[in-house]
Amino acid sequence: MTTDSTSDRSVPDEVHETLMEATYRALCAHGYAELTMQRIADEAGKSKSLLHYHYGTKRELLVAFLDFLLDHFEQRVEETEGDAPEERLRFLLDKMVPDEDDDGEYDRFGLALAEIRTQAPYVEAYRKQIAQNEAAIRGRLADVIRDGIEQGVFRDVDPDRTATLLFAALDGARLQRVVVSEPDAENEQTAATEAPNEVRAALETFVVSDLLREEGSQ
Amino acid sequence: MTTDSTSDRSVPDEVHETLMEATYRALCAHGYAELTMQRIADEAGKSKSLLHYHYGTKRELLVAFLDFLLDHFEQRVEETEGDAPEERLRFLLDKMVPDEDDDGEYDRFGLALAEIRTQAPYVEAYRKQIAQNEAAIRGRLADVIRDGIEQGVFRDVDPDRTATLLFAALDGARLQRVVVSEPDAENEQTAATEAPNEVRAALETFVVSDLLREEGSQ
Known part of the structure; x- marks a missing residue:
């Protein structure tokens, strides 16, 4: 799903999901201090310029990632309703x-x-x-x-x-x-x-x- | 009290206490990332070389500081015995x-x-x-x-x-x-x-x- 971040230039849902999952794997592999846009791009098999185009800076991408985690959590909670x-x-x-x-x-x-x-x-x-x-x-x-x-x-x-x-x-x-x-x-x-x-x-x-x-x- | 750190060259109790309290104040004022030996020395009103002499590197000083916190905690617990x-x-x-x-x-x-x-x-x-x-x-x-x-x-x-x-x-x-x-x-x-x-x-x-x-x- 798309975020309402200002730097988000209508990234398609599927691409967003791919990039957020790549961010997760890159954070696990390198930690926060060693995280770079290049490493996330490598994990996703996409270009670094695509990341910058859709999310802006690394900070903005990480805010989108935190928002993605929140969506994920809310979805899981919804699934338990009833x-x-x-x-x-x-x-x-x-x-x-x-x-x-x-x-x-x-x-x-x-x-x-x-x-x-x-x-x-x-x-x-x-x-x-x-x-x-x-x-x-x-x-x-x-x-x-x-x-x-x-x-x-x-x-x-x-x-x-x-x-x-x-x-x-x-x-x-x-x-x-x-x-x-x-x-x-x-x-x-x-x-x-x-x-x-x-x-x-x-x-x-x-x-x-x-x-x-x-x-x-x- | 003295720590058993290898880089501790018999710092007198009173000096140790002064330097550890200065470390506490410097951490509160500047945070960990901006903490320097100079800032701790300034808080203590001592020279930076004295800090290096007694504790070695900034990392070693911080380990001594964590040990000081532990001593402090143990003392407070002891005071409640009974x-x-x-x-x-x-x-x-x-x-x-x-x-x-x-x-x-x-x-x-x-x-x-x-x-x-x-x-x-x-x-x-x-x-x-x-x-x-x-x-x-x-x-x-x-x-x-x-x-x-x-x-x-x-x-x-x-x-x-x-x-x-x-x-x-x-x-x-x-x-x-x-x-x-x-x-x-x-x-x-x-x-x-x-x-x-x-x-x-x-x-x-x-x-x-x-x-x-x-x-x-x-």
């Missing part, structure tokens, strides 16, 4: 931990994203797009919790505050893991490597189970 | 959210730390020290929870997993806040700005209250 609230909540939480067959992509992309995020205070366009993406994640989590409360499946909690906890916990765990990740991990690093799955399990115990608890049983 | 477990736990959690009279230091230092952390995968010495610091924070939180369980004040949970959740949640909230922080915050950014205090409140509801719940009342 499912039970506890199922939808667990689906969203599970999406924030590494897959069983993850080959390092969770770490590599997590690090690239963390690098872009620490640039945000210096780059207005990143900051705005990141704020929007993260507000959307919190918002969708809160919607699911709100639905659960309305349907009488979840007990009555503050949906926004609970969503903020869920997102911050899994986001913090990912950051802690990616910054110390290395193949030959030592003892101290094991705790960080396991943080995403440990946090996911703790959220099940302390939050999801609590939401499902019958009112008045505390 | 207090009730729930009091100690709340003290540690409160230390991870902005003070009421915070003048932007929480954000500026939080961002500088995040910048150092995203360098960790590329700088072995940072990675090791950061892994050690974060393992210590998780470890002290787990110790307090373990004490509470042994004293019969907290219900029986997995202390390490619970500590991992607490640390990740407050760490993630801080990251989310610092990367989008700006004086003229818009709507989407408000949620991120409030994330640390919202997460702190949610942890009280979902974790601390749960720990204090009487066994068998679920």
Whole structure:
């Protein structure tokens, strides 16, 4: 889908998708600091001038990429509409931990994203797009919790505050893991490597189970 | 206190403290990318050559600084020994959210730390020290929870997993806040700005209250 970026000269959907996926692969392969338009073009099998024509600068392309991630996330959330609230909540939480067959992509992309995020205070366009993406994640989590409360499946909690906890916990765990990740991990690093799955399990115990608890049983 | 860094040529305790506090102020003022030995020396009112003599390179100085933060944290934890477990736990959690009279230091230092952390995968010495610091924070939180369980004040949970959740949640909230922080915050950014205090409140509801719940009342 097309973005509403000013530098986007009506890039066709298919080309946009190809270029955004190439950006993802280039970020995983090279990290943020070493990312160049040439590397993205190489990944896409397109010319560098095509990238500049459609997106402008590398910064503008990255803002379009963050917006693409947001669209992707919203689509996945939409696909779960109609499912039970506890199922939808667990689906969203599970999406924030590494897959069983993850080959390092969770770490590599997590690090690239963390690098872009620490640039945000210096780059207005990143900051705005990141704020929007993260507000959307919190918002969708809160919607699911709100639905659960309305349907009488979840007990009555503050949906926004609970969503903020869920997102911050899994986001913090990912950051802690990616910054110390290395193949030959030592003892101290094991705790960080396991943080995403440990946090996911703790959220099940302390939050999801609590939401499902019958009112008045505390 | 002295560090056991190889490049530390027996810096006297008082000088070490002065230089480490100057490093803290220089990081808050300039961020990680713009940090120079000269700026730290200026903050300390010392010569740049003194810094190089005692610590070696800027990287080595920053590793000593991370170790200084760890000592500082351990000291604060020690000072609470003897207090009730729930009091100690709340003290540690409160230390991870902005003070009421915070003048932007929480954000500026939080961002500088995040910048150092995203360098960790590329700088072995940072990675090791950061892994050690974060393992210590998780470890002290787990110790307090373990004490509470042994004293019969907290219900029986997995202390390490619970500590991992607490640390990740407050760490993630801080990251989310610092990367989008700006004086003229818009709507989407408000949620991120409030994330640390919202997460702190949610942890009280979902974790601390749960720990204090009487066994068998679920």
